[in-house]
Amino acid sequence: MKYVEEYRDGARVKALAQAIGRVVTRPWCIMEVCGGQTHSIVKYGLDQLLPGGLDLIHGPGCPVCVTPTEKIDTAVWVSQQPNVILCSFGDMLRVPGSSEDLLTIKARGADIRIVHSPLDAVAIARQNPEREVVFFAVGFETTAPANAMAVYAARRQALTNFSMIVAQVLVPPAILAILQAEDNRVQGFLAAGHVCSIMGTNEYELIAATHRVPIVVTGFEPVDILQGILMCVRQLEVGTSALENQYARVVRPEGNSPAKALVAEVFEIVGSGWRGLGELAGSGLALREVYQSYDAELRFPGPCSVTARPSTCQAGAVLTGQIKPPHCPAFAKACTPEHPLGAPMVSTEGACAAYYHYRRRSIDGVVPVPEFTVS
């Protein structure tokens, strides 16, 4: 596949890994923000190609992982209301709420359907006028334009049986929260490429300048990630803190104007809770008043969320890069993909799931040696 294979090429990967090895003279901590980048790093073992002192910290860029428990509880509750069809992306089905997940509820008879696009949910609403169709709208800025279009389309089609549980979050406040944390170790960031393809790079330029950290907008394939790391460490080594764009083939500085326009038309910025990070001001989206008839939480006012059972889950520490998943006492013991305590173990983008899936051996202390070393 064009624009995919070239960015997995072994010779390019090797060249970049060697270049990184030559540039690095001191230990550095870089955070890759996006869960898709974490997945790629762990799956392809890219961290095994880096010099020992270069630490990659896995960031909170997994919307599935950070969706507040209360939103999942809402989805679970709504899907059990009479006549409701709940539509969701596949990622959300196994994430545990306070007590249950959507897959369990589905097995008990709730009409829960996986969709590949928010417009599929709108189509289901159109085809089932006698049913209430609710879409679980999760995502970062990349998914917001698609979710906005669903509401916009529902309004244009004058659908009265479509609504949305909005669990949209925004990345920059999370990055700021990490930078402002007392025990922050992160010195440079690989920003999420697809988020930036929508939003552009201005917000990150401001963060880089204000907090004096290099930020490199990076793609998702092995070549992209290593090139992003190379650009970041070069800056760290010389002490600059600029915004750079490794993913220029997809990301323009101004972002995607029609997408931003429709998001602004449908949504407004509000504070939001993040699983593992707590409440962050200005970090979420909610439907504007004129679209509030499409808000499922208003249409189906439910009981207050059941208090979460106390748990040894350290999702917050993992999501902010304080610890790596194997350091959590519950990892691979009380917490596994079959019996997850928190979202990072369930979501395919979650750091815990990635380590459990791809790095089981390092739990036993056996770390594989790559073919070419770059120190």
Add this chain to the structure above:
Amino acid sequence: MESSPSPSLQCPRPLHSSPVIQMAHGGGGRLMSELLGRLLPLLPGSEKPSLRHDGAVVSVADWERLAFTTDSYVVNPLFFPGGDIGKLAVNGTVNDLAMCGAVPKVLSCALIIEEGFPVASLERVLRSMAAAAELAGIEIITGDTKVVDRGKGDGLYINTAGIGVLPSGILIGPQNIQAGDAIIINGDLGRHAVAVMGARADMVFDPPIESDSIPLHRLVRSLLESGIPVHCLRDATRGGLASTLVELAESAELGMRLFDDKIAVGESVRSACEILGLDPLYLANEGRCVVIVPAQHAEGAVALMRELPEGREAVVIGRTTKEHKGMLVLEGPYGTERCVPMLSGEQLPRIC
């Protein structure tokens, strides 16, 4: 066929000409008899009385040991590119017998049909089973039909049980696997899963992708008759190659190392996986089996397999090891490694 009774004594609707299955078709009465009268001639050997009888009797005079297996088929949609539930039901059970090293001989076939299921579709499935049975050289000799209420059946479920003959001296199983054995597979991954998924998700493939459902017993027979000591065989169905190998690794209490560059994934399957965020190692296959032989016989086994169409792309994809017992490790393209564990549940398509 009997002449219709006088209308005054019967329900005015002539059920026997219904285009869909009714509850009465499973009732064991005349309607069922008429249905079977229509369907059974579609199967080879159907002139034998055993298909209508409670059971079939087979002679075991020359048969020392028998392999016996059963499997149920619940695929959705029932018809997909490259096959249907009937073809799967025959080939799947034939292959289970083949993986024991047995020569498949006879199958039973039990149908659970949902009320409302079109009879024409049922005929289509039976024709498909007949064709698959003929291709595999086996007979379906006994069966059963039940009808369940509308809403309780997903259209059609099929169970097939099979009996095969085990030539003397053949003992295939994970207990034979040794450290250092070669792991061979007969072709590329994921065709069946993607063909079925594509039919469900309305994806268009160019070139079209078809299920790889095919009987593998001739491939197995060829290996066994050559004298190559085959340690283990297993077909890589639900859960894909990864789940199959993890199970074997755990049973054999050995580790396995796989070579990423040797595992073939066709372009259509690769594209579908990219879009849906799926891993081809976990996709179901219906015509792929893993063959485990001592390392010194690997080249010979591969050459032999390649002589048959169903083994044309046979290749060594890994080896067993004393290290990391029970675990699969994939040697990746950059000299790095990762584990390949068993999946906890079904792979779900993702957007993240």
Add this chain to the structure above:
Amino acid sequence: MCLAVPGRVINVVGDEPLDRIGQVAFGSVVRRVNFAYVPDVAPGDYVIVHVGFAISRLDQEAADYALGLISELEQANSESFSADCPAGLPSAGEGRP
């Protein structure tokens, strides 16, 4: 997050910008995609698609430039280790060469 896959636009249908859709080929899979957010898209273009929406058009020149930098690295590796590593990609706000 944000699994988004590159594909080649086969056709574009529709007059209203927000309603424009078309077929996109991802390798050998063809799927219908919404083009509301790439108003200038034309058949033959490559786009990045996320949850059924094209969110960006691929810039071949930018791709070539970035891969070209890596070729220079490969060359530097094969000649000898050099202290002058090639410059990184331009930041937002700078023009591209």
